[in-house]
Amino acid sequence: MNFRRIVAAMLLSLFSFGVAQAAGQPLHEDYTELLKIADTMLAAAKAKDEMAFSAAISEGRSVAKDQGNKGNSPRLQRVSTAFIKAKKAAKSGDFAAATTIIEGAKEEMEKPDVPPTYGGTTEGGGRKGMFGEY
Numbered sequence: 001m002n003f004r005r006i007v008a009a010m011l012l013s014l015f016s017f018g019v020a021q022a023a024g025q026p027l028h029e030d031y032t033e034l035l036k037i038a039d040t041m042l043a044a045a046k047a048k049d050e051m052a053f054s055a056a057i058s059e060g061r062s063v064a065k066d067q068g069n070k071g072n073s074p075r076l077q078r079v080s081t082a083f084i085k086a087k088k089a090a091k092s093g094d095f096a097a098a099t100t101i102i103e104g105a106k107e108e109m110e111k112p113d114v115p116p117t118y119g120g121t122t123e124g125g126g127r128k129g130m131f132g133e134y
Helices: 002-023 032-046 050-070 074-091 095-110
Strands: none
Touching (some): 050 074, 074 095
16 A cells, blocks of 8 residues: 555656646747748738738638647737737728738747746846846
């Protein structure tokens, strides 16, 4: 009976260690395909082609959904929401607003990945507070 408890405790500790390692990994996502689709959306919006724009939006949403299944990314959620807003704007005929929304989504995708700063420290090791750096 004691042996079973020891084995169970060891297995649970190994499992929890694996989960802790997985949770600490940073998200590195590749937005190259979504950026190409966003360029297609912009070209269709400038040409005021609603069919091509909605087809590109559908393709972009499916790619975003596939990438979203790999990891839970706030940036990808913002991009997907922007695609929905742009589609609604294009359906109403406001291609200028759709272009602005897609350009904002492109800027969001092109932002560099910032390494996490655990505990609120900066790269130099100091902290930026309300009254300056200390």
